[in-house]
Amino acid sequence: MDRVAVLGAGSWGTAFAKVLADSGTDVVLWARRSDVADAITAGRVNDDYLPGVALPPNLTATSDARKALAGAGAVVLAVPSQTLRENLSGWRPWLPAGATLVSLAKGVELGTLKRMSEVVREVAGVPEDQVAVVSGPNLAKEIAAEQPTATVIACTDHDRAVELQHACSNSYFRPYTNVDVVGCELGGACKNVIALACGMAAGMGFGDNTMASIITRGLAETARLGAALGADPLTFAGLAGLGDLVATCASPLSRNRSFGERLGLGDSPAQAQEAAHGQVAEGVKSCSSIRELAARVGVDMPITDGVHQVCHEGLDPRVLTTALLGRERKAERQ
Ligand SMILES: NC(=O)C1=CN([C@@H]2O[C@H](COP(=O)(O)OP(=O)(O)OC[C@H]3O[C@@H](n4cnc5c(N)ncnc54)[C@H](O)[C@@H]3O)[C@@H](O)[C@H]2O)C=CC1
Numbered sequence: 001m002d003r004v005a006v007l008g009a010g011s012w013g014t015a016f017a018k019v020l021a022d023s024g025t026d027v028v029l030w031a032r033r034s035d036v037a038d039a040i041t042a043g044r045v046n047d048d049y050l051p052g053v054a055l056p057p058n059l060t061a062t063s064d065a066r067k068a069l070a071g072a073g074a075v076v077l078a079v080p081s082q083t084l085r086e087n088l089s090g091w092r093p094w095l096p097a098g099a100t101l102v103s104l105a106k107g108v109e110l111g112t113l114k115r116m117s118e119v120v121r122e123v124a125g126v127p128e129d130q131v132a133v134v135s136g137p138n139l140a141k142e143i144a145a146e147q148p149t150a151t152v153i154a155c156t157d158h159d160r161a162v163e164l165q166h167a168c169s170n171s172y173f174r175p176y177t178n179v180d181v182v183g184c185e186l187g188g189a190c191k192n193v194i195a196l197a198c199g200m201a202a203g204m205g206f207g208d209n210t211m212a213s214i215i216t217r218g219l220a221e222t223a224r225l226g227a228a229l230g231a232d233p234l235t236f237a238g239l240a241g242l243g244d245l246v247a248t249c250a251s252p253l254s255r256n257r258s259f260g261e262r263l264g265l266g267d268s269p270a271q272a273q274e275a276a277h278g279q280v281a282e283g284v285k286s287c288s289s290i291r292e293l294a295a296r297v298g299v300d301m302p303i304t305d306g307v308h309q310v311c312h313e314g315l316d317p318r319v320l321t322t323a324l325l326g327r328e329r330k331a332e333r334q
């Protein structure tokens with residue numbers, strides 16, 4: 001694969017474009033704002049999202065999506081989940097035939113309850129095996145600083161996953177392949193919600209036992225949903241499951257954890273949103289779609305349900321804590 005288009009020049013889009021370029025792949029990065037594209041082209045930096053990070057010369061930028069897409073062997077979609085449908089609809093006429101469409105987004109669409117790869121298939125009108133997802137413990141700022149990281153590239157077409165794996169392997173980024181797209185996407189979307197809960201716990205002053213309990217029970221409810229939707233249970237023990245969950249729930253760099261922490265400290269969701277300075281905390285919206293998806297398939301997700309109530313129904317995180325601890329006693333694997 002000679003050239004890749006990355007659409008979305010936020011934190012992860014820019015960091016992933018750098019990963020590709022550092023792996024020897026030529027990249028054209030699309031930025032919504034022309035001043036961001038110009039700054040990348042002229043100054044080799046994206047100061048809005050990754051200040052101080054030098055971008056390699058084989059990474060160029062444009063605010064013209066048509067130009068970015070021309071001749072691309074793969075198209076990486078790096079916009080927030082709830083905007084993917086609208087953005088991709090606009091790009092559809094210029095998608096190169098046969099190109100692998102790769103989603104970086106970690107969320108479930110409100111209303112349709114679709115995973116991102118399902119949205120991509122529907123909007124682009126491509127078969128399942130032409131769509132890949134990247135998911136794992138991938139905090140953009142650490143990767144931009146070239147700290148060693150592993151990830152998963154999931155695609156039902158193993159050969160396509162391998163092709164993409166070659167395009168983004170380098171001395172600090174190690175991608176594994178997986179054919180379980182459902183499990184990898186659910187792991188990525190659900191961990192944002194569990195990170196909100198961990199943030200709330202931190203904000204309320206709780207320590208490591210509480211964090212470990214939320215992480216582990218969060219993984220249990222994610223795996224239950226995965227089992228109901230046909231995921232491979234082992235995926236949740238891997239990088240896109242436990243790996244991403246631990247990184248996001250523990251890191252002060254996580255937007256979801258930080259958002260939750262503000263709620264735990266007593267901020268309202270509106271105040272926490274304001275403090276996020278326009279950066280996306282995907283779990284705030286996906287807690288509602290995941291909760292609905294779980295209800296549709298009859299799966300109990302008490303932490304996700306509670307996070308939804310705090311974010312959208314005015315529940316106090318302290319009341320949520322009491323409610324979770326007061327649930328009916330049960331066996332661990334029930
Ligand atoms: N930042 C991170 O460390 C990681 C993020 N992700 C996922 O990648 C996806 C993108 O996240 P980030 O790059 O971090 O987000 P971000 O908030 O840093 O950037 C979003 C980008 O999308 C663009 N965009 C296009 N249409 C938009 C619209 N209608 N509304 C808002 N922004 C729009 C923005 O201009 C911006 O360039 C999310 O689903 C996130 O969960 C996944 C792994 C790591």
Ligand SMILES: O=C(CO)COP(=O)(O)O
Pocket residue numbers: 106136137138139140192195244247248253254255256257280281282
């Ligand atoms: O997905 C991520 C790390 O893998 C980034 O998490 P946040 O969106 O919470 O910053």
